Every structure is written in C-alpha cells, then in structure tokens.
Amino acid sequence: MIEVKNLTKLYGDFIAVDNISFTVNKGEIVGFLGPNGAGKTTTMKMLTCYLSPNKGEIKLNNLDVFENSLDVRKNIGYLPENTPVYEDLNVIESLEFFAQIHHIDTEKRDKAIKRVIESCGLGEKLKNEVSELSKGYKQRLGLAQALIHNPDILILDEPTTGLDPNQIAEIRDLIKEIGKNKTIILSTHILSEVEATCDRVIIINRGKIVGQDTPEGLKLRSEAANVVYIEFEGKLREAEEILRQIEGVKNLYKVDCDLPKVHRLRIETENDLDLRKEINHALQKNEMELLEMRKEKASLEEVFRQLTSN
Amino acid sequence: MRNIFAIIKKELKIYFNSPIAYIFLVVFLLISSMMFFMDFFLLGRAEMRYFFEWLPIIFIPFIPAVTMRLWAEEKKQGTIELLLTLPIKDIEVVIGKYAATSLFILLSLVLTFSIPLILGILGNPDWGVIFTSYFGSFLLAISLIAIGMTISIFTSNQIIAWILSTAVFFILLLIGFPFFLNYTPEFLINFFENLGFMSHYRSFIIGVIDSSDIIYYLSLISLFLLINVIKLDSRRYR
Ligand SMILES: Nc1ncnc2c1ncn2[C@@H]1O[C@H](COP(=O)(O)OP(=O)(O)OP(=O)(O)O)[C@@H](O)[C@H]1O
Numbered sequence: 251m252i253e254v255k256n257l258t259k260l261y262g263d264f265i266a267v268d269n270i271s272f273t274v275n276k277g278e279i280v281g282f283l284g285p286n287g288a289g290k291t292t293t294m295k296m297l298t299c300y301l302s303p304n305k306g307e308i309k310l311n312n313l314d315v316f317e318n319s320l321d322v323r324k325n326i327g328y329l330p331e332n333t334p335v336y337e338d339l340n341v342i343e344s345l346e347f348f349a350q351i352h353h354i355d356t357e358k359r360d361k362a363i364k365r366v367i368e369s370c371g372l373g374e375k376l377k378n379e380v381s382e383l384s385k386g387y388k389q390r391l392g393l394a395q396a397l398i399h400n401p402d403i404l405i406l407d408e409p410t411t412g413l414d415p416n417q418i419a420e421i422r423d424l425i426k427e428i429g430k431n432k433t434i435i436l437s438t439h440i441l442s443e444v445e446a447t448c449d450r451v452i453i454i455n456r457g458k459i460v461g462q463d464t465p466e467g468l469k470l471r472s473e474a475a476n477v478v479y480i481e482f483e484g485k486l487r488e489a490e491e492i493l494r495q496i497e498g499v500k501n502l503y504k505v506d507c508d509l510p511k512v513h514r515l516r517i518e519t520e521n522d523l524d525l526r527k528e529i530n531h532a533l534q535k536n537e538m539e540l541l542e543m544r545k546e547k548a549s550l551e552e553v554f555r556q557l558t559s560n
Numbered sequence: 561m562r563n564i565f566a567i568i569k570k571e572l573k574i575y576f577n578s579p580i581a582y583i584f585l586v587v588f589l590l591i592s593s594m595m596f597f598m599d600f601f602l603l604g605r606a607e608m609r610y611f612f613e614w615l616p617i618i619f620i621p622f623i624p625a626v627t628m629r630l631w632a633e634e635k636k637q638g639t640i641e642l643l644l645t646l647p648i649k650d651i652e653v654v655i656g657k658y659a660a661t662s663l664f665i666l667l668s669l670v671l672t673f674s675i676p677l678i679l680g681i682l683g684n685p686d687w688g689v690i691f692t693s694y695f696g697s698f699l700l701a702i703s704l705i706a707i708g709m710t711i712s713i714f715t716s717n718q719i720i721a722w723i724l725s726t727a728v729f730f731i732l733l734l735i736g737f738p739f740f741l742n743y744t745p746e747f748l749i750n751f752f753e754n755l756g757f758m759s760h761y762r763s764f765i766i767g768v769i770d771s772s773d774i775i776y777y778l779s780l781i782s783l784f785l786l787i788n789v790i791k792l793d794s795r796r797y798r
Pocket residue numbers: 261264266284285286287288289290291292293331
C-alpha cells in the first residue's frame with residue numbers, strides 16, 4: 251500500500267510537485283497520467299527514496315520512507331524512466347547482480363532468474379551483452395530487474411515505451427496478473443493502456459493532482475459525455491423551440507449542413523442525462539423527420555486534455 | 561558484507577567485460593617494465609629503483625583511467641538511480657566500488673612480480689626494500705583511487721573526470737618537488753611538501769616504513785571516501 255500526504259518537491263524555486271496526496275491500495279493498479287513535465291517522474295523518485303521531498307510524508311506498507319528507508323526499498327520493484335541498464339554486463343550477469351543485492355539464496359536464485367526471464371520474454375538474449383540489446387529488450391530487462399525479488403510494490407515509470415505491440419500486450423497482461431495481489435503505480439502517456447490495465451487513474455498537471463477516478467468515472471466528466479448530434483428535416487426555428495422545452499437540454503448549436511431542408515444541431519445536455527428518447531419523441535410529435543442521431547463518444551483523451559490544458 | 565561483495569563482483573565484471581581492463585594491464589606492464597630495463601641494462605643494477613621512482617608518474621594518467629567511470633558512467637546511463645534505490649546503504653556502494661578498483665590495481669601490481677622474480681634468479685636483490693616499495697606503491701595507488709573516484713562523482717562525463725583527476729594528481733606530485741618549493745613562500749613550504757605525495761612515497765622505496773606516511777595515506781583515503789558518502793547523501797537533503 252502506498253500512502254502519500256501533502257508531498258511537495260522544489261528544484262531550486264521551481265515547484266515540481268505541489269502538495270499532492272493520494273493512496274494506492276494493495277491489489278490496485280493505478281495509472282499516473284500527466285503531460286510532459288507534470289511531475290510524475292519526480293514523484294516516483296520520491297516514492298523510491300531516491301529523492302527527498304521538501305515537505306510531506308510517504309508511507310509504503312505502513313513504513314515511513316525516510317525512517318525505514320532500507321526496509322522500504324526491500325519491497326519495491328522500480329523501473330526508472332528511460333530504463334537504465336548496465337551496458338557492460340550481459341543479461342544473466344545483470345539479473346544475478348540484482349538477485350544478490352536482494353539476498354535471494356543461491357538455491358532460489360536460479361529459479362527467480364528463470365521466472366523473470368520467462369515472464370519478460372528474455373529467453374533468446376541471455377548471453378548477449380546488454381549494449382547489444384534493442385531498446386525493447388532493454389526495457390524487458392529493466393522490468394525483469396524490477397521483478398526479480400517478487401516485490402510487493404511496483405513503481406514503473408513508462409513501462410511500455412519502446413515495446414512492440416505484441417510485447418505491450420504481454421507486459422500488460424503480466425502487470426495485470428501481478429497486480430492482483432500487489433500494489434502497482436505506473437506512469438504512461440498511452441491512454442488506451444490506462445483503460446486496459448488500470449483500476450484507477452491519477453491525473454497530474456504542473457505538480458498538482460487535477461483528477462482522480464476510475465477510467466470510466468473520468469470519462470463521464472468529459473463534456474462529450476453530454477453531447478448529442480441530430481440531423482433532421484423540418485423547420486429549424488420550430489425545432490429549436492421544441493427542443494429547448496425538453497428538461498435537461500442546456501444549449502443548442504447549429505452545425506453546417508449542405509443538404510436542402512436538412513438541418514444539423516449539436517445538443518448539449520446536463521450531466522449524465524441521456525435524452526435521446528425524449529428528443530426523438532418531441533420531433534416526431536411535431537412531424538419532423540429525424541434522419542440521424544448520434545451521442546458523442548466520451549474519451550479519456552478528451553478528459554485528459556480538458557483537465558491538463560492551461 | 562554480502563552487499564559489498566555483490567558490488568565488487570559487478571564492478572570487476574564491468575572492468576573485464578570491456579577491453580579497457582586488458583588494454584590497461586598490457587600497456588601498464590609494458591611501460592613499467594621499460595623503467596625496470598633502464599635500470600637493469602643501462603645501469604647494470606640488480607634493483608628496482610627506477611621502476612619504483614617512475615611508478616607514481618605512471619599512475620598519474622593510468623589511475624584516472626580506471627576511476628573515471630566509477631560514478632560518471634552510472635550517472636550518464638542513469639543506473640545510479642537503480643543502484644541507490646536498492647536495499648543497500650550508500651556507504652556499502654562506495655566501499656564496494658572502491659574495493660573493486662583497488663583490487664584491480666593490486667592485480668596490475670602483482671603482474672609486475674615477474675620483475676623481482678627475474679632479479680632473484682639473476683642476482684641478489686634486497687627483498688626488504690622491494691617489499692616496502694611495493695607496499696608504498698599500493699598505498700599511493702589506493703589513495704589516488706579514492707581521489708579519482710571522488711572527482712568522478714561530481715560529473716557525468718568520463719573524459720572530464722579523467723582530465724580533472726590527472727591534473728589533480730599532477731599538482732599533488734609537483735608541489736613536493738624542490739624546484740617548485742624553491743619558489744614557494746616560506747611558511748607554505750612545509751605544508752606543500754607534506755601535502756604532496758612524493759615525500760610520503762620516497763621513504764618506502766628506500767626501505768623505510770614510517771607510521772606518519774601510513775597515516776597520511778589513510779587519512780587521504782578516509783577523507784575522500786567520506787566525501788563520496790556525503791555527496792550521495794546530499795540528494796536527500798530537504
Ligand atoms: N534535476 C532537476 N532539476 C531541475 N528541474 C527538474 C529536475 N528534474 C526535473 N525537473 C523539472 O521538474 C518538472 C517535472 O519533471 P518530471 O520529470 O517529474 O516530469 P514528468 O511528469 O515525468 O514528465 P515526462 O512525461 O516528460 O516524463 C519538469 O518541469 C522538469 O523540467
């Protein structure tokens with residue numbers, strides 16, 4: 251479990267992380283979203299005891315990150331941004347080093363190494379020098395290094411950048427599988443990934459948390475969730491009057507249309523109301539022909555842009 | 561201890577996985593044996609005076625070549641972030657890295673043992689002097705390693721680390737030389753002479769082990785290793 255309270259980090263007098271608080275529960279996978287420079291990496295560096303915050307408190311599995319730094323770190327698997335790896339070691343040597351530092355006994359070591367090699371798809375590259383690996387393979391090695399001691403808490407800074415689509419799917423499945431009884435926080439710029447893997451999303455912008463919800467919950471905040479487009483044949487004025495009388499309709503906008511006698515309208519409704527039936531009835535009652543009706547699809551992209559554009 | 565061993569193993573693997581280690585050893589052996597052969601063939605002496613007199617000068621460019629990557633490379637590749645978030649104390653990382661490089665230099669000194677061996681076969685060298693000289697050279701080498709490693713922690717560029725370390729070593733050599741001391745203000749002469757490493761090295765190669773020289777080297781080492789630990793810790797200052 252990760253508990254963060256009033257965390258603030260300054261670089262000089264630039265506020266990189268501004269008084270944020272959140273929790274990630276055991277068994278939960280939380281996606282950390284935000285535009286470039288939002289403060290995601292900085293936050294993760296503080297979670298892993300690499301940097302100290304200027305203010306605030308971090309507890310991992312009820313242990314304070316500063317007071318029990320070493321014990322906390324035993325339970326963390328960390329994949330830093332840009333996947334640093336030791337270029338002058340080979341894959342096996344790298345994994346052996348991490349296994350040793352985590353005090354995995356010699357008998358269990360081979361098993362642990364085998365397990366991560368399999369789950370991260372490193373089988374073909376065991377004897378290769380890391381400097382010879384492609385970017386994606388380095389990424390896999392980075393993940394394997396983070397997983398070798400089977401940690402309770404995983405902190406992954408952009409774990410799927412640079413992977414091919416097959417591997418992205420595999421890593422996602424892996425994360426989901428691991429996530430069942432671990433605590434995972436991962437940052438990413440791929441929104442579809444968030445929808446596919448994360449139970450909850452934290453959106454951060456300029457160091458502040460601007461949204462925190464399930465992916466579905468966030469989508470409902472989208473303006474698009476409350477927009478219906480219609481195309482109909484009939485008199486525009488009249489139609490507008492009728493539609494305005496429906497309870498829940500907020501705004502009507504005319505949308506350009508080339509067809510004669512056909513009009514298009516964008517109807518904005520109040521939050522969480524689906525007025526498609528009422529709109530249809532009202533038009534029919536007044537003998538106007540509804541040609542098309544479409545509810546705009548809510549997307550995380552739009553919510554993301556809404557919450558993080560300045 | 562276990563952690564320190566793991567670090568030592570990793571560092572030594574990195575040395576020997578790249579050609580640098582082998583190039584270093586071969587060139588170091590070549591140049592240092594040349595010094596010996598000057599003694600042997602030109603002066604016809606069965607001793608290693610030249611060899612040990614030249615050794616500090618050979619160290620000046622060579623030791624930075626093995627210390628420059630210690631931190632600079634970890635910083636450049638970002639692996640320092642991995643290393644320092646592992647469940648291992650900063651001081652264990654410092655000692656592990658330091659010990660690994662010291663072992664490497666020890667190996668290069670051991671590889672020159674063929675020289676006293678030849679001497680032993682051909683003549684009757686003073687074994688005591690050879691022993692104290694090796695001991696003194698090793699102390700000097702590991703002190704320079706501590707300084708070079710410290711310089712490496714302040715940059716993420718290996719070349720810069722090499723240039724700065726070489727320059728610092730050169731200055732430490734120079735300030736002990738008479739021609740330099742002649743132009744030094746009176747009250748600084750003693751200080752400079754003691755600060756430079758040559759005055760603490762010479763006694764070893766004439767067969768004298770002086771505790772004050774050992775203290776000089778040990779304090780240099782502790783001081784610079786401490787700077788490493790402090791520098792690592794500084795990222796956590798609030
Ligand atoms: N060492 C540093 N010194 C000064 N400023 C820094 C430092 N590291 C990061 N910053 C600044 O802090 C802010 C947050 O950076 P951070 O790396 O946390 O962003 P991020 O959310 O991870 O972005 P990205 O999506 O690009 O990875 C940025 O404006 C960055 O320029």
